[in-house]
Each structure stands twice: as C-alpha cells, then as structure tokens.
Amino acid sequence: MQVVLIEKTGGPEVLQIAEQPRPRPRSGEVLIRVFAAGVNRPDVQQRRGLYPAPPEASPIIGLDVAGMVEDVGDGVDALQIGDAVCALVNGGGYAQYCVAPAVQCMPIPRGFSFVDAASLPEVFFTAWNNLIWLARLGNGETLLVHGGTSGVGMAGIQIARHLRNATLFATAGSDEKRAVCSALGARAALDYRGRWDEEIRALTGGEGVDVILDGQAGPDTQRQLNLLRNDGRLVFIASHQGPTAEVDIRALVRRRLTITGSTLRPRPASYKGQIARELVDQVWPLLESGLIVTRIHEIVPFTQVQAAHTILDENRQIGKVVLAVDPALAETVPVPRPGS
Structure with a gap:
C-alpha cells in the first residue's frame, strides 16, 4: 500500500x-x-x-x-x-x-x-472530551472558544450551542473567519490580536465566562484566568504560544478556578x-x-x-x-x- x-x-x-x-x-x-x-x-x-x-x-x-x-x-x-x-x-x-x-x-x-x-472524528472527539467531560460545560453557561474556525473550534461551538444552550464567544484572525463563527452561533466573534478580554467583559456586564477552550497558552494564560467567573474552567488542548505561564495561584484558589488540559492519543x-x-x-x-x-x-x-x-x-x-x-x-x- x-x-x-x-x-x-x-x-x-x-x-x-x-x-x-x-x-x-x-x-x-x-x-x-x-x-x-x-x-x-x-x-x-x-x-x-x-x-x-x-x-x-x-x-x-x-x-x-x-x-x-x-x-x-x-x-x-x-x-x-x-x-x-x-x-x-x-x-x-x-x-x-x-x-x-x-x-x-x-x-x-x-x-x-x-x-x-x-x-x-478527531475534532468532535477532542471537543467532546474537553468541553463535556473535562470542562463539564453546563446548560446555559458561557463559553469562549479561541480559534473558532479551527476544526475543534467549530465542533466545540456547535456542541455547546445545540447540546448545552451556551452563550458563545469566539476569537479568530480575519473578518471572514469571524463571520463564520457568528454564523455558527457565536454572540460575538473577536480578533484574537485585540482586547478580546475587555470586549467580552463589557458584553457580559463585567461577569466574564464560565469556560474557555484554548490551544495557545503561554503569556495570555493569566489574562484568560482573569476573564473567568468564580468556579470557571480553563481547558488547554495545545500550547502553541509557549509551554509555560506565570499565574496568580492565590486568585486561582480564592476564586475556585480550574486549569486542565488533555491529549486523547495516549x-x-x-x-x-x-x-x-x-x-x-x-x-x-x-x-x-x-x-x-x-x-x-x-x-x-x-x-x-x-x-x-x-x-x-x-x-x-x-x-x-x-x-x-x-x-x-x-x-x-x-x-x-x-x-x-
């Protein structure tokens, strides 16, 4: 063969x-x-x-x-x-x-x-494992998906919308990609190079989001933790922007935040x-x-x-x-x- x-x-x-x-x-x-x-x-x-x-x-x-x-x-x-x-x-x-x-x-x-x-298979397995099993996305919660037009991003947005009635936000790198995120059900699709955290905070009345699905990690990790509501969950599926990050552990403990991640292959x-x-x-x-x-x-x-x-x-x-x-x-x- x-x-x-x-x-x-x-x-x-x-x-x-x-x-x-x-x-x-x-x-x-x-x-x-x-x-x-x-x-x-x-x-x-x-x-x-x-x-x-x-x-x-x-x-x-x-x-x-x-x-x-x-x-x-x-x-x-x-x-x-x-x-x-x-x-x-x-x-x-x-x-x-x-x-x-x-x-x-x-x-x-x-x-x-x-x-x-x-x-x-790969994108729906990954989205299901991370959003439904690990993040425990609940009915009516608020979700931010970084890279909304990736295969995993599109699967995650749709699973969250149709099976959890979630309020959705997404980031993407072009007007065309952001339009696709909106068409799939995102309340707002934002430029990942911009002040997406401030924009989402404004759109949610300062409350932020319950769950974030991310593949970048690196220096934006604390920025994402700051955007989570109390008891929020940050789920990593990759670390394209860097394998390490400095985070405020005291705030994580005080606000009962969860950081997790996964790879399915093993x-x-x-x-x-x-x-x-x-x-x-x-x-x-x-x-x-x-x-x-x-x-x-x-x-x-x-x-x-x-x-x-x-x-x-x-x-x-x-x-x-x-x-x-x-x-x-x-x-x-x-x-x-x-x-x-």
Whole structure:
C-alpha cells in the first residue's frame, strides 16, 4: 500500500509517498480501506518533531479516516466487512489501509460523503472530551472558544450551542473567519490580536465566562484566568504560544478556578470508545438533520499531501482540510447496510 512518511522533521517538504506492507488487524481491531483522511494540527506538530507518537502507535501520521471495513480481527462482532465507517485512529491515517480499534469506529452519518466523514472524528472527539467531560460545560453557561474556525473550534461551538444552550464567544484572525463563527452561533466573534478580554467583559456586564477552550497558552494564560467567573474552567488542548505561564495561584484558589488540559492519543481504546458512543448517540443525529455542520476547506489529492500541510502551516483553513486517498471514491456517499 501507499503511505505518507516523514523523512525527517521539518516543513511540508519532508512528507514523502512510500510503499509499505498492508497492516493486519489484531484482536479488537478492524482494517479500513481508506478513501479519505483528515488533516489535523497534531499531524503538523508531529511532522515538526513537537508531538511524538506514543510507543505503541503507528509512526505514520493521520488521526482520522473514513472508508470501508476490509477485514476484522478476533472479538469484533459489531462490524463486518463492507461496512462504511469513520474512525479516530492512533496514527496510520495517511495510508491506503489503516487499522483501528473497533470501538473507535462510527457509522458515517446518513447523507455524508467519505470526505465529510473523515473531517469528523478527531475534532468532535477532542471537543467532546474537553468541553463535556473535562470542562463539564453546563446548560446555559458561557463559553469562549479561541480559534473558532479551527476544526475543534467549530465542533466545540456547535456542541455547546445545540447540546448545552451556551452563550458563545469566539476569537479568530480575519473578518471572514469571524463571520463564520457568528454564523455558527457565536454572540460575538473577536480578533484574537485585540482586547478580546475587555470586549467580552463589557458584553457580559463585567461577569466574564464560565469556560474557555484554548490551544495557545503561554503569556495570555493569566489574562484568560482573569476573564473567568468564580468556579470557571480553563481547558488547554495545545500550547502553541509557549509551554509555560506565570499565574496568580492565590486568585486561582480564592476564586475556585480550574486549569486542565488533555491529549486523547495516549488514552486507552475503552476511553475513546465511550466518547464514540456518546457522539453517535447525541451528535450524529444533529449532523444528519443539518443542525450541526462540518465545513471542508479543501480536498487535496493524497499525492499532494505537502500542499495540504502548507495550508495549515499558513493558517489559511476555515474548517478541515481532507486528503482524498482514493480520489474515485472519496466524495461518494455510502449506502448504509440494511438494518443499520
């Protein structure tokens, strides 16, 4: 099979197409013939040498795929050969075939193409894990999402709006991106280079927000803590602006604030499988009805993977960039198995 390998750490030019043996599913796994694969920020960080794969994970980058089940390992009963699925994987997504734990596979939402489906797993898993499980976003609370037009940002805004009736604020870097945040349900979309904290404080009558979802960290950490209401939660999904920050611990204790963060990749399949079940139960119906949407910024042929990474390096994307691993089938809509 064809795969994308990282020759050495660096820019998009280090990504090269190579040949490798097709993997085989182990117990509890399935083999997926990949038609489309999502391109995510962790892929870029791994290419740069800043996000090493866990020891047991495939060294091939790529965390979400969509395609057809080609083979099943021992102990897999819920899936069968020929099923159309999308899956969160622990690596190996940039390939014509990829293994995935069966519990991390989900049916493709009705009416979605393989490209559409490949845009879902990593961002919706991440948004659900951080907002619903870690931040415990409550009904009617107020949320600030930094990077509102990233894949995770768009998923988070929509989950919070439709499942928690949250009041939403977002930051983004251009008028076009801020307009998209507003269209998704943000009460206000602000320039992340400006005085977003002062603007939000004014819009909330000085109260601030209950939860902040952020991927930047660094020197703005205390600024974000200052914007939280008492009992507020600041959740990090990355630290692009720096791995350390100076914070006022006395204020954190006095105001009962929580700082937390997560990375899903090292989590066991049982943990991710539970998220998959909750997404299929609570989010997939909203995707199928059109209340929650996915936005594909660009479909890039598998052989042009360097161009796909350049889009993310230049921060041009609004939504998801997806690789068409099998260009003949990537944009087709699968027919659900009878009874599914």
